[in-house]
Amino acid sequence: MKKLLSLLTVLTLVSTSALAAGGSVELPKQPWSFQSVKADWEKDKIYRGYQVATQVCMSCHGFKYIKHRDLMKVGFTEAEVKKLAEEMEMSVMDTFKSALSDEDAIAAYAKALPDLSVMNKARPGGADYTYALLTGYKEAPEGFNLPDTGSYNEYFPGHVIAMPAPLAEGQVDYFDGTNATVKQMASDVAYFMQWTAEPELTTRQQLGVYVLLYVFILAILLYFTKKRIWSDIKRKDTE
Ligand code: HEC
Structure with missing residues (x-):
């Protein structure tokens, strides 16, 4: 969580300084x-x-x-x-x-x-x-x-x-x-x-949506895989 927060801070700083570089108007x-x-x-x-x-x-x-x-x-x-x-x-x-x-x-x-x-x-x-x-x-x-x-x-x-x-x-x-x-x-x-x-801008944006969807599904799969593995391990522990 801490890492995520510092990543977000860095991203915000980068994007605001990019805006500032755009000039005063x-x-x-x-x-x-x-x-x-x-x-x-x-x-x-x-x-x-x-x-x-x-x-x-x-x-x-x-x-x-x-x-x-x-x-x-x-x-x-x-x-x-x-x-x-x-x-x-x-x-x-x-x-x-x-x-x-x-x-x-x-x-x-x-x-x-x-x-x-x-x-x-x-x-x-x-x-x-x-x-x-x-x-x-x-x-x-x-x-x-x-x-x-x-x-x-x-x-x-x-x-x-x-x-x-x-x-x-x-x-x-x-x-x-x-x-x-x-x-x-x-x-x-x-x-x-x-x-x-x-x-290529529009193609890239469309691709971006698919990539996000893919990452999302992958995250869900990984979550359930992890749960399974841990529950197996816990079961073995108690055996
Ligand atoms: C009569 C000549 C002329 C016409 C026609 C013209 N320009 Fe220019 N354009 C210039 C000149 C001269 C500069 C350089 C300005 C400067 O650096 O002060 C320039 C610079 C620019 C720049 C760069 C500005 C910057 O940030 O450095 C853009 C963008 C631009 N023109 C877009 C256009 C567009 C779009 C059109 C058509 C709608 C157009 N120009 C028509 C003469 C023209």
């Missing part, structure tokens, strides 16, 4: 469906996120670990994938390159821009951070010294970000007619980025 949590144990990637949401990613983000960022072919793992047919790739004048095996070269990025923003494929894993908060960042553009508070080269963002560390607010109402024509509000696009692209960063 608390990220609002979104109800992501991929966090559910029954989760599977939703094709429609991935599709909308793909539309935002390719039509908006890829003018500046790449997704270098992603190809159109990968979309077949979340329910797209071969014909659909081919058509999407053709619309972008790509083959299904081409990786998603940024339209902006590193040299041009350096000229415009004084830095090469980060690839977004695994961004949701690289930043504390993951999809919540991406969503907060994309919806976190505000007027700088009075007295805040905002340089010309940056925009004010509530959730970017230091609040001055070189990325101009990338989303504006109605920017994307969604395939399913969904209203393209900034929040909707931010949610869809953050979801898409979760998939690109952790495509």
Whole structure:
């Protein structure tokens, strides 16, 4: 019992310090469906996120670990994938390159821009951070010294970000007619980025449930085995 308690203390300490490392501004949590144990990637949401990613983000960022072919793992047919790739004048095996070269990025923003494929894993908060960042553009508070080269963002560390607010109402024509509000696009692209960063996430969660169930049954079996063995021993003792 003592051991269990100290393990719990350590776990609590680790998780709170991980939270603290996330920065001083608390990220609002979104109800992501991929966090559910029954989760599977939703094709429609991935599709909308793909539309935002390719039509908006890829003018500046790449997704270098992603190809159109990968979309077949979340329910797209071969014909659909081919058509999407053709619309972008790509083959299904081409990786998603940024339209902006590193040299041009350096000229415009004084830095090469980060690839977004695994961004949701690289930043504390993951999809919540991406969503907060994309919806976190505000007027700088009075007295805040905002340089010309940056925009004010509530959730970017230091609040001055070189990325101009990338989303504006109605920017994307969604395939399913969904209203393209900034929040909707931010949610869809953050979801898409979760998939690109952790495509195995939903499978792992489902597996986790089975593992827990297995451990639970095993524990019960062990308990009864132990009882049996001890009762045998006790009986022998009295014989
Ligand atoms: C006009 C160019 C441009 C577009 C379009 C653009 N970005 Fe950016 N993005 C930038 C720049 C520049 C930075 C570097 C910001 C900095 O370090 O100050 C950046 C950085 C980021 C970061 C990293 C922030 C961090 O914590 O370091 C994320 C995440 C991001 N962009 C997501 C997106 C998403 C998602 C889209 C599409 C909805 C998008 N960007 C569209 C220019 C762009």
